[in-house]
Amino acid sequence: MNYQKPKGTNDLLPGEIEKWQFVEETARLLFADYRFSEIRTPAFEYYEVIARSVGDTTDIVSKEMYDFYDKGQRHITLRPEGTAPIVRSYVENKLYGPEYPKPYKLFYIEPMFRYERPQAGRLRQFHQIGVEVFGTENPALDVEIMAMAMDFFAQLGIQHVKLVINSLGDKESRANYRKALIDYLEPLEDQLSYDSKRRLHENPLRVLDSKEKEDQAIVASAPKILDYLNEVSLTHFNQVKKYLEALEIPYEIDHTMVRGLDYYNHTIFEIMAASPGFHGAQSTVCAGGRYDNLVEELGGPATPAFGFGMGIERLLLTLDAENIELPTMDVLDAYVVSLSDATDLESLKLVQAIRGAGYSANRDFLGRKAKAQFKSAAKEKAQLVLTMGETELAEEKVNVKEMSSGHEVTVPLEEIYENFDDVFATMLAFKKGE
Incomplete structure (x- = not known):
């Protein structure tokens, strides 16, 4: 008999759990200042909810989901990320109705599940803090949510972080860029990694996100998506930059950043930790962006939306790397x-x-x-x-x-x-x- 925890999971014991509680309570207090309300969704969803939202060709759906058929032969998956379940709940419970505030602001603190190789900051059961906002396409909202995320790290005392942004544009801009990228990559297909060859026609933007050296050398000279933004998309992105500068929030633009999920459009961002104790490497500790079509795809009315997620395990590694001791209420x-x-x-x-x-x-x-x-x-x-x-x-x-x-x-x-x-x-x- 194997009476041990499953690989890729952790027991959160007294002495360690207090750090989690402090981080979670800091999030709750800050999000309340921004008028967010907490939501909790089931730990498992119908497979179609995730596959339709995240995308059949993404690594999450094709490689990482814990999916199975239950005793009623229903195709079920453990929740691999936070946005799709909350959009499903938003539509199913008609939270877009006139009796609800606009924009509608939600946050969650919940476990997620993905089958992948366990390593530091990446587990098969991991935990995320995230927010989702529904009902406005105003670029000021994009910036407010990014500012809130940066404020969260500041409240925890984390100093070595930077904000990285990009735009995926609207459907028209993305379609034009997709064609240009395929035209560029097809003559180089033999030089791409195995995964990038597979992604080339399924989801070519994911090639830009590859960590393989052979792919990165090719991507360095690839067309830039910012050059393919139409007037609407470019105006939105310029407004985002203008508002960030008005709030004096430093940022960098990374034209190769695409995020791994199909539902994103317009603004996407990552917050990178570059703590000296983090082995000199940068790591994404928070990421998100705008997804204006997902509510409609899951059966709701056309509703613009924006959100982010951050892994608690990776956040605690960042705190350790910066030698930050969290106060604990153990007196x-x-x-x-x-x-x-x-x-x-x-x-x-x-x-x-x-x-x-x-x-x-x-x-x-x-x-x-x-x-x-x-x-x-x-x-x-x-x-x-x-x-x-x-x-x-x-x-x-x-x-x-x-x-x-x-x-x-x-x-x-x-x-x-x-x-x-x-x-x-x-x-x-x-x-x-x-």
Whole structure:
């Protein structure tokens, strides 16, 4: 029997999960400032939802999806990315109705699943933070969402990032460019990698995204998509650049960046981490763009949209590379030390009363000596230790110690039960350095 976690997955254990919680809460607070609401979709979808949205020829659909037929012979896939399920939900629940705000702003924090070779920052079950906005084609929205992503990294203290943008244009611009690219690549087909030969006629723009050296040498001289933008597309892209400059957000243009999904059009972007501790390499930690046709393709009304996704695992690697220590809320407000079996009941009541007042509290359940209990209190970083012995019980009092300063007082039990707020504030006034 194999009682181990599946390859490409991780257990998130205490001591590590606190970092995840901090990152997620930072996202929730920031997104609330931008008036986003959270959405959660099923972990699996009908295969057609993903294949239709992402594209049959993409690596996600052709190589990486966990798809299967369930007991009812329905073709199901585990969710490989966030946008398609949310668009499906947007259409199915008619979130475009007049009773909903425009634009309609959503965010998600959910696990995704792809079958690929596990490596640092790339797992078979991974986790994404992402946003999707529906209902406006205004280029100012593109810039606002990119600015929000950059703001998120700034709030986490990540400094070594850069914004890279490109435009895929509208359908007309993309069709014209696709033809020009095929015309350029076909005479060089024998020199392309195996995957790029396959993509040449299925999805030629993906050749631009190849990491193979032989492909990169060819791509370096390929036609540039920005030269094929029609007036509408060029105006949109110029507005994006103008607004980024107005917000003083530095950016670079990469004409070979296409993103790996078929639904993108107009603005696409990546945020690259280039932390010194990241082996000197750049890595994409956030990516997204505009997708104005996907809602309609999944049966909804014509609805422009924009979004991004970022992998939490890769984000945590970036934080480690920049030696950023995230604050964790692991301080215990109060620890109750019980000195005998006779005080066990009162100790239980004390702990529950402190929790009822809105504070964190813990106690010993192993019948250990006072010294061992104080060690546990110190290990849990308790701010106060309340000691209950038989003498204190008889006198209806409890000894309270502020651990940082060592200051101790004896307090009537009635004060703990009726006004722990004042007791806590008074004792913390004795903390060292305050």
